[in-house]
Amino acid sequence: MNGPIHTDVLVLGCGIAGGTAALELAEAGLDVLIVTRADRPQESNTYWAQGGIIYKGEQDSPELLAKDIAHAGDGLCHDQAVAILAQSGPELVQSVLLDKLRVPFDRKPDGRLALGREGGHSLPRILHATDATGRAIEDSLIAALEKHPRVKFLIGHTAVDLLTPAHHGRDRRAIYDPLSCVGAYVLDQASGEIKRCFARATVLATGGLGQIFLRTTNPVGSRGDGLAMAYRAGARVINTEYVQFHPTAFYHRNAPCFLITEAVRGAGARLVDERGTPFMERYDPEWKDLAPRDVVARSIHSEILKRGVKNVYLDLRSHIPAERIRAEFPGMVQGCLEYGIDITRDLLPVVPAAHYSCGGVWVDDHGRSTVERLYAVGEVSCTGLHGANRLASTSLLEGLVWGHRSAQHIAAELRSHDGPRFDDIPAWQPTGHEVPDPALVAQDMSSIKHIMWNYVGLVRTTPRLARAIQDLRNLEVEIERFYRKAALTDELLGLRNAVRVALIVTLAAWENHESRGAHYRE
Numbered sequence: 041m042n043g044p045i046h047t048d049v050l051v052l053g054c055g056i057a058g059g060t061a062a063l064e065l066a067e068a069g070l071d072v073l074i075v076t077r078a079d080r081p082q083e084s085n086t087y088w089a090q091g092g093i094i095y096k097g098e099q100d101s102p103e104l105l106a107k108d109i110a111h112a113g114d115g116l117c118h119d120q121a122v123a124i125l126a127q128s129g130p131e132l133v134q135s136v137l138l139d140k141l142r143v144p145f146d147r148k149p150d151g152r153l154a155l156g157r158e159g160g161h162s163l164p165r166i167l168h169a170t171d172a173t174g175r176a177i178e179d180s181l182i183a184a185l186e187k188h189p190r191v192k193f194l195i196g197h198t199a200v201d202l203l204t205p206a207h208h209g210r211d212r213r214a215i216y217d218p219l220s221c222v223g224a225y226v227l228d229q230a231s232g233e234i235k236r237c238f239a240r241a242t243v244l245a246t247g248g249l250g251q252i253f254l255r256t257t258n259p260v261g262s263r264g265d266g267l268a269m270a271y272r273a274g275a276r277v278i279n280t281e282y283v284q285f286h287p288t289a290f291y292h293r294n295a296p297c298f299l300i301t302e303a304v305r306g307a308g309a310r311l312v313d314e315r316g317t318p319f320m321e322r323y324d325p326e327w328k329d330l331a332p333r334d335v336v337a338r339s340i341h342s343e344i345l346k347r348g349v350k351n352v353y354l355d356l357r358s359h360i361p362a363e364r365i366r367a368e369f370p371g372m373v374q375g376c377l378e379y380g381i382d383i384t385r386d387l388l389p390v391v392p393a394a395h396y397s398c399g400g401v402w403v404d405d406h407g408r409s410t411v412e413r414l415y416a417v418g419e420v421s422c423t424g425l426h427g428a429n430r431l432a433s434t435s436l437l438e439g440l441v442w443g444h445r446s447a448q449h450i451a452a453e454l455r456s457h458d459g460p461r462f463d464d465i466p467a468w469q470p471t472g473h474e475v476p477d478p479a480l481v482a483q484d485m486s487s488i489k490h491i492m493w494n495y496v497g498l499v500r501t502t503p504r505l506a507r508a509i510q511d512l513r514n515l516e517v518e519i520e521r522f523y524r525k526a527a528l529t530d531e532l533l534g535l536r537n538a539v540r541v542a543l544i545v546t547l548a549a550w551e552n553h554e555s556r557g558a559h560y561r562e
Contacts, residue, residue, distance in 0.1 A: 045238065047072065047192070047239050050075065051245055054081050054193075055418055058418065061450075062074050064447035071190050073237060082182050084259075085248055088174055091436075092303065097165035099163065111431075112430065114334075115428070128441055144169055158305075160431045168303060173436070197235075199225070205461075209465055219274045220412035221413050221414035223239040225237075229529070236467060244414065247262050249262060250397075268537035271540065274410075274411060279400070279428075283399075288300040295378075297391075304354060304372070310329055312387065403417075418442070427557060429558045472527065474522075500559070519539050
């Protein structure tokens, strides 16, 4: 077995938040190791983000943006986080994404940036790269990281757990010290070897948790891995009951669930029933189809239940010229055509799907968690920016802002402080060698998804939540028992993390009796 890996900063995940932090840290002269469970570094929540990123509109101001964020957050946003993003976000889009990375955002014929409007925004201020904004950002970011001599990647590696002296150190007196993180145990998926990755600072940038639900717009790796690891390490976790359900995901019996970007409603599309009759004005007469996402998602849910149908529809054909649909939403056009639906002529079937976690690992203005030397950025974290419900297109900007701020803080801290001791953390000791049966792992994962969708979904009740807690606790006992005697695989680690995160979300929902934002109890 090879010896441990040492680096200045370990970054787990490489979307816009982790990637921004890694690039700025490398430019500050620090060695950075990026670990990703995917087989290529671009694969992340960011890569699959169809929607845009907030910039600045005509007649716009930080105060107006802050007002829109606070309205969507239903009174629970952290004022300081909102002010930081509203003040510094557009400037970082300019300096990092436009000037440094030269991300190819859409432009008007005269060369000016094209600005779109999305739900909850009082004016057009959103930058897009057709309907693949995340991919454009991620491709540019990874290209810059791959060129930098101080950045190294571990591809196809899954973090097992964060290394904390209090939990893993040989000196049991470490439990009296403040909790701290010195890196992570990491699984090499190809060889099965568990490596020690030691770092003077660790950045969690592992993305979301949508895969604990039956229907989600999230990619397959969004199992809540980072949240589960931080929870086990003792980090404070908050607001996890606020899971935002995107109102519109493509619905087809034989198709995977994929996002239908909110930008289509910003461009004029209407939500309609099977007869083509719009219905959102009955639920929100002021904002109609551009109401905040929790309102739109519950309105669709209500229509589906009331009518006894499986889905509602988006009508693009009556409100947006076919040429504009093809030009602005080419990925969506192609994806729907694969299932026989031409959205320039047909109604587009949609359902709500789990989309974004507004809660996560509590962090301060610089991305610091309650565990020393552990930072969290992007969707795995909770800055308080989103409150009870996220405003459209704030997620990519939050990742950019807190990726930047965490890098600044880490660079200053590592210059002024000695590093932690690593020699007290032993090599990984396998506890079992039983090969996990993929069918059993898949069945347990399916059970989690169905429990969360049926009992902890868009509308929650006391009996449903009680049943979910009982079922998830029983399932976690069995999964932990098997984890202790099995050879580790990425799928088994994901299952262990998913059941723990499902319980974290469900217990938070159980304890919160107030319906607000994305958390709705009957």
